[in-house]
Amino acid sequence: xxxxxxxxxxxxxxxxxxxxxxxxxxPDSPYPALGEELASLEERGRQAxxxxxxxxxxxxxxxxxxxxxxxWRVCRAANSEEALDYLRETIQGLSARLAVRxxxxxxxxxxxxxxxxxxxVRVQVMARGDxxxxxxxxxxxxxxxxxxxxxxxxxxxxxxxxxxxxxxxxSLLPPVHVALVRGPEVVEGLDDLYLFxxxxxxxxxxxxxxYMNFVTGPSRTADIEQTLVIGAHGPRETHMIILEG
Amino acid sequence: xxxxxxxxxxxxxxxxxxxDKLQSFLGRSMGTFDGAREEAIEELSRQRWDxxxxxxxxxxxxxxxxxxxxxxxxxxxxxQNGGHTHFAKDSDEAxxxxxxxxxxxGAKLAIxxxxxxxxxxxxxxxxxxxxxxxxxxxxxxxxxxxxxEAPFHIIAPAMHKSKEDVGELFEKKGIxxxxxxxxxxxxxxxxxxxxxxxxxxxxxxxxxxxxxxxxxxxxxxxxxGNGRFCTSVPRTLxxxxxMEKIVPCLEDLAVFMRLLPRAATGxxxxxYVTHVSGPRRPGDEDGPEEFHLVIVDNGRSxxxxxxxxREALYCIRCGACLNxxxxxxxxGGHAYGWVYPGPIGAVVSPALAGLDKGKELPYAxxxxxxxxxxxxxxxxxxxxxxxxxxxxxxxxxxGGTKASLGERLAxxxxxxxxxxxxxxxxxxxxxxxxxxxxARRGLIRRAPVPPFSRWTRSRxxxxxAPRPFRDLWRRExxxxx
Amino acid sequence: xxGKARIRASLFVTxxxxxxxxxxxxxxxxxLRSQGVSVDFPPDQTCCGQPLFNSGFRKEAxxxxxxxxxxxxxxxxxxxxxxxxxSMMKVFYPDLFRDDPEWGPLARDLSGRVHEFSxxxxxxxxxxxxxxxxxGRVAYHPSCHLLRxxxxxxxxVSLLNGVKGLERVELPEAGVCCGFGGGFSVKHAGxxxxxxxxxxxxxxxxxxxxxxxxxxxxxxxxGGGLSRRGADVRAVHLAEIxxxxx
Ligand code: SF4
Numbered sequence: 011x012x013x014x015x016x017x018x019x020x021x022x023x024x025x026x027x028x029x030x031x032x033x034x035x036x037p038d039s040p041y042p043a044l045g046e047e048l049a050s051l052e053e054r055g056r057q058a059x060x061x062x063x064x065x066x067x068x069x070x071x072x073x074x075x076x077x078x079x080x081x082w083r084v085c086r087a088a089n090s091e092e093a094l095d096y097l098r099e100t101i102q103g104l105s106a107r108l109a110v111r112x113x114x115x116x117x118x119x120x121x122x123x124x125x126x127x128x129x130x131v132r133v134q135v136m137a138r139g140d141x142x143x144x145x146x147x148x149x150x151x152x153x154x155x156x157x158x159x160x161x162x163x164x165x166x167x168x169x170x171x172x173x174x175x176x177x178x179x180x181s182l183l184p185p186v187h188v189a190l191v192r193g194p195e196v197v198e199g200l201d202d203l204y205l206f207x208x209x210x211x212x213x214x215x216x217x218x219x220x221y222m223n224f225v226t227g228p229s230r231t232a233d234i235e236q237t238l239v240i241g242a243h244g245p246r247e248t249h250m251i252i253l254e255g
Numbered sequence: 256x257x258x259x260x261x262x263x264x265x266x267x268x269x270x271x272x273x274x275d276k277l278q279s280f281l282g283r284s285m286g287t288f289d290g291a292r293e294e295a296i297e298e299l300s301r302q303r304w305d306x307x308x309x310x311x312x313x314x315x316x317x318x319x320x321x322x323x324x325x326x327x328x329x330x331x332x333x334x335q336n337g338g339h340t341h342f343a344k345d346s347d348e349a350x351x352x353x354x355x356x357x358x359x360x361g362a363k364l365a366i367x368x369x370x371x372x373x374x375x376x377x378x379x380x381x382x383x384x385x386x387x388x389x390x391x392x393x394x395x396x397x398x399x400x401x402x403x404e405a406p407f408h409i410i411a412p413a414m415h416k417s418k419e420d421v422g423e424l425f426e427k428k429g430i431x432x433x434x435x436x437x438x439x440x441x442x443x444x445x446x447x448x449x450x451x452x453x454x455x456x457x458x459x460x461x462x463x464x465x466x467x468x469x470x471x472x473x474x475x476x477x478x479x480g481n482g483r484f485c486t487s488v489p490r491t492l493x494x495x496x497x498m499e500k501i502v503p504c505l506e507d508l509a510v511f512m513r514l515l516p517r518a519a520t521g522x523x524x525x526x527y528v529t530h531v532s533g534p535r536r537p538g539d540e541d542g543p544e545e546f547h548l549v550i551v552d553n554g555r556s557x558x559x560x561x562x563x564x565r566e567a568l569y570c571i572r573c574g575a576c577l578n579x580x581x582x583x584x585x586x587g588g589h590a591y592g593w594v595y596p597g598p599i600g601a602v603v604s605p606a607l608a609g610l611d612k613g614k615e616l617p618y619a620x621x622x623x624x625x626x627x628x629x630x631x632x633x634x635x636x637x638x639x640x641x642x643x644x645x646x647x648x649x650x651x652x653x654g655g656t657k658a659s660l661g662e663r664l665a666x667x668x669x670x671x672x673x674x675x676x677x678x679x680x681x682x683x684x685x686x687x688x689x690x691x692x693x694a695r696r697g698l699i700r701r702a703p704v705p706p707f708s709r710w711t712r713s714r715x716x717x718x719x720a721p722r723p724f725r726d727l728w729r730r731e732x733x734x735x736x
Numbered sequence: 737x738x739g740k741a742r743i744r745a746s747l748f749v750t751x752x753x754x755x756x757x758x759x760x761x762x763x764x765x766x767x768l769r770s771q772g773v774s775v776d777f778p779p780d781q782t783c784c785g786q787p788l789f790n791s792g793f794r795k796e797a798x799x800x801x802x803x804x805x806x807x808x809x810x811x812x813x814x815x816x817x818x819x820x821x822x823s824m825m826k827v828f829y830p831d832l833f834r835d836d837p838e839w840g841p842l843a844r845d846l847s848g849r850v851h852e853f854s855x856x857x858x859x860x861x862x863x864x865x866x867x868x869x870x871x872g873r874v875a876y877h878p879s880c881h882l883l884r885x886x887x888x889x890x891x892x893v894s895l896l897n898g899v900k901g902l903e904r905v906e907l908p909e910a911g912v913c914c915g916f917g918g919g920f921s922v923k924h925a926g927x928x929x930x931x932x933x934x935x936x937x938x939x940x941x942x943x944x945x946x947x948x949x950x951x952x953x954x955x956x957x958x959g960g961g962l963s964r965r966g967a968d969v970r971a972v973h974l975a976e977i978x979x980x981x982x
Contacts (some may be wrong), residue, residue: 014341015352019330022342022552026498027323029560037321043504044469080523136540149454165524177540178487182480200509208505211470216335218470220535220542221486224528229480231442232520233395233413234421236287239442242394243453244480244527265924272926581913585930619924621917621931622790624884641828644792666788670796673751673783674803683755698963706922713929714960717756724749724758728777732765 048212055209058202066193070254073163073196080166081227081240082250089255090120097122097188100249101129104186106152112136113175116157116190120253136177148177154184154245160206161191161250164199167226168250171207172219181225187245189225192253259608260592264615267590280415281584288578291521292629299517310510312632315569318468318501322559325468325501326550332471336533338546346376349551353378353460353493356547357387360491362458368475368482369393370462371572372495372551374406374594375607378460389460390452392481394445401428407588409574409595410519415587449481459485459543461531463496464571465511466548469504473548475529476515478522482529492543494531498550499559499568511571518573518631554607563642567602569632576626576636582619591616598626598636602643610646617643665706686719694718743861744774746811748804748850750821751783752952760952763979764817764853767868770979771861775815778807786824790918794832798839801829805842813860814850817975818951819882820918822852827885852882853975854950858891865898868978872945875907877935877958879951883911892950892974899977905942909934916957928957936961939969946970948977 016022027034062069074084083100087093101109109131111117126133131153134146148154156176160169168189170181181187197203211218229244240246260267271277296304318325330340343349349372357365365387367373379389379400391400398413399406401424406412416424422435431444461482465474473494475482486492502508516522535542558564577583577597588596593604593613601620605613617640626636672679693699699716702708710716722730745768749761768775785800804825808814816822829843836843857863876896882888896904915921915931922928935958939947947962947969949955959971976982 016348017342017344023323029556041503172539204506204509222530226524231394231479234438237438239439242479581931585927621913621920623880623913645794648792666793709922709925715963720758724754724761
């Protein structure tokens with residue numbers, strides 16, 4: 011199916027051009043953003059980084075505040091002990107039996123497996139590649155635990171992109187999602203996020219991975235009588251642990 | 256297009272006005288979105304909101320003015336991501352493309368997240384006819400799929416259904432336990448009923464809120480999480496998009512992700528935004544093995560071609576203009592007779608389904624302009640309605656449809672009279688004489704002839720004044736100077 | 737006014753006012769003259785063409801527009817007591833003749849000289865208190881075209897606020913259309929009536945003795961609805977109040 015089905019591409023585009031009354035080629039008035047050199051993108055990226063670093067403290071506070079407004083339960087943890095304490099309390103309240111988590115850096119600093127095992131919760135880890143001993147069944151799990159690639163303070167959003175050991179389903183199938191966000195992953199706004207992702211796209215020669223998911227609080231619907239119901243197809247309960255240390 | 260019923264706007268709107276249940280629903284509910292939107296805008300600040308609107312509009316204008324160029328770029332970048340792009344000039348072709356993909360992959364169960372284009376092309380019956388089960392997974396879409404109805408509203412397709420309606424419907428269809436009373440229980444029943452399908456589906460079908468030309472990305476905005484299922488679980492993913500949904504650069508999304516949720520539901524952001532850039536890559540743990548993007552024209556060229564109508568394609572389908580429209584608020588979404596209701600529907604539907612079928616809709620407006628005021632892209636809907644009315648009138652001039660004969664005569668007569676002040680004053684005298692039996696103290700309570708009789712059904716009509724202003728001027732006012 | 741050149745203005749009275757509400761025209765003239773404006777009335781004026789334009793009959797509308805352009809070719813300024821007719825002349829004439837080498841320039845030129853009545857008072861003359869008096873509570877209904885094509889939010893309100901004895905009351909959902917819409921009012925009479933019902937409910941609810949507006953179309957609609965309901969509220973044009981003829 012490499013060949014498009016339907017109207018051939020050239021024909022379709024030529025027809026659009028004809029209807030527009032336009033000549034072939036680039037727009038008469040160029041779109042500045044698209045003409046931008048990688049060097050300039052890099053420079054903007056550096057500036058944004060600097061700005062974010064300078065405003066760290068306020069940024070963390072804003073992250074926590076907006077996340078809470080968007081329906082996350084938020085824990086600001088000074089270190090991994092505090093993070094684990096919060097996790098313990100959360101899991102206790104859930105009477106969970108099975109947890110799934112992705113395989114990520116953050117769990118090396120904040121080892122959740124022992125804690126959960128100690129509480130009698132079985133933990134399945136999204137193993138790398140095909141090495142899936144112990145099974146991996148997010149559909150049956152009571153809680154899914156992930157890290158974050160970015161978090162956006164403006165919107166209270168956790169951003170997830172594909173990597174080895176990361177499943178799209180851990181943050182989607184279980185009724186409870188816990189996201190561990192590390193300080194440096196927090197960006198201020200949507201502009202920063204899209205800038206950084208765009209930079210990655212171009213750095214990697216035109217690829218930014220197959221997907222990027224923004225997760226902002228629990229899943230919800232208001233499709234019956236405009237009445238808000240928390241917990242539609244995705245998790246009904248979401249926790250954000252911000253590791254500020 | 257079997258489902259096109261735009262011609263019946265007048266009858267359908269009369270039915271809607273006579274439907275007490277619908278009227279009480281509309282009276283209660285239509286303000287809800289408005290309040291939430293205003294609050295979200297205030298929080299951001301009016302000024303910032305207006306800057307964003309201008310920015311969004313400028314991006315859309317540039318993209319649509321150069322659409323061929325960006326389609327080309329998008330197609331390249333989708334291939335670069337390992338996806339496939341298909342172009343459909345009309346619904347028929349779009350259906351065949353999706354059907355062909357389903358057939359080639361042996362798909363049996365297709366989960367869909369909300370897509371207006373798929374409504375437009377009546378994809379579901381087509382898939383059924385070829386043995387593929389299409390399942391709408393957005394709760395609102397699911398409800399109207401079960402009910403066999405058209406969407407009532409762009410972003411809240413089943414908003415006209417009360418919880419009692421939904422409870423009955425679910426009971427009839429065996430969704431959840433019988434006799435559900437609470438909304439939460441119904442949402443839960445739907446979730447449980449759909450979960451199995453979401454996990455077992457072999458094909459995912461989505462719409463697209465935005466397509467990024469630069470990176471070949473499709474962006475989906477959802478709240479329930481169904482969009483994430485559709486893009487994560489099935490082996491084959493098909494996104495269907497109207498060709499106008501492009502933005503040039505990834506960073507442009509920062510503008511639209513602020514505009515869309517606020518304008519639509521007053522949310523600062525929706526629960527999920529899913530960006531799909533092709534199929535899973537080697538090394539990804541999950542995700543679709545194949546990604547297909549179907550780009551649909553289906554009459555959009557008619558809007559593109561006309562510089563006066565092109566901005567209809569800037570629409571991001573937020574539904575704000577529906578909520579603000581006093582006509583929509585009285586007649587609801589079904590009266591418009593097709594997929595796209597309300598003010599923007601009155602522009603888009605005739606262009607997509609044919610002006611001949613949709614010629615009633617441009618007149619389904621008092622031209623008050625409330626739609627333009629709330630539109631996050633500042634789309635000038637009233638001006639486009641005027642333009643379409645002129646196309647309808649000119650069409651009538653050329654082809655001569657019978658229905659407008661009376662109107663044409665009235666127009667000619669009025670134009671003639673207003674160009675001849677003497678004839679006008681004679682007509683006036685005649686009018687004074689004719690109104691004498693029905694006018695009392697300057698008011699006519701019951702006019703015997705149309706169109707005046709239609710006016711006086713519920714309103715008094717002012718009678719022609721004893722003297723027109725021009726006489727008063729000549730006799731008294733001119734001299735006061 | 738001593739030492740200042742007198743401002744001159746031509747009145748375009750509009751067909752509705754001419755035929756149905758002549759008192760509105762009298763009010764405009766009195767209000768303008770109270771501010772020392774010299775008013776004239778080009779006698780061959782009729783209709784701006786808006787009803788035809790709004791129904792889609794652009795050719796026929798253009799004929800009336802050309803007539804109007806001629807009538808006011810030599811006026812310094814044109815004052816129009818109607819938001820919708822003023823919009824027609826300011827916004828839609830240039831559009832109607834945009835590709836016309838002969839009439840296009842005239843239309844663009846007129847556009848700059850046309851002023852809706854309340855905007856003329858406040859923005860050109862710079863007055864909000866014309867010295868008028870009117871006893872009682874008055875609600876203001878902003879006409880759609882005045883509000884959204886011409887952007888007049890504050891002008892009519894500040895003029896009402898300047899009237900002695902007048903107590904202005906807020907009209908709930910003021911900015912929602914009254915349902916007139918020209919031909920819409922009879923073409924879709926049922927919808928128009930339903931919209932009007934809300935407006936009349938809101939007006940009556942304020943307890944005002946009058947509802948003021950700046951467009952004869954709305955006055956015809958709202959006034960017709962009020963009198964049919966037997967409500968003791970009048971629909972008046974702002975100019976009637978300012979000109980002391982309400
Ligand atoms: S026309 Fe504007 S307000 Fe209406 S749906 Fe489209 S973007 Fe939203």
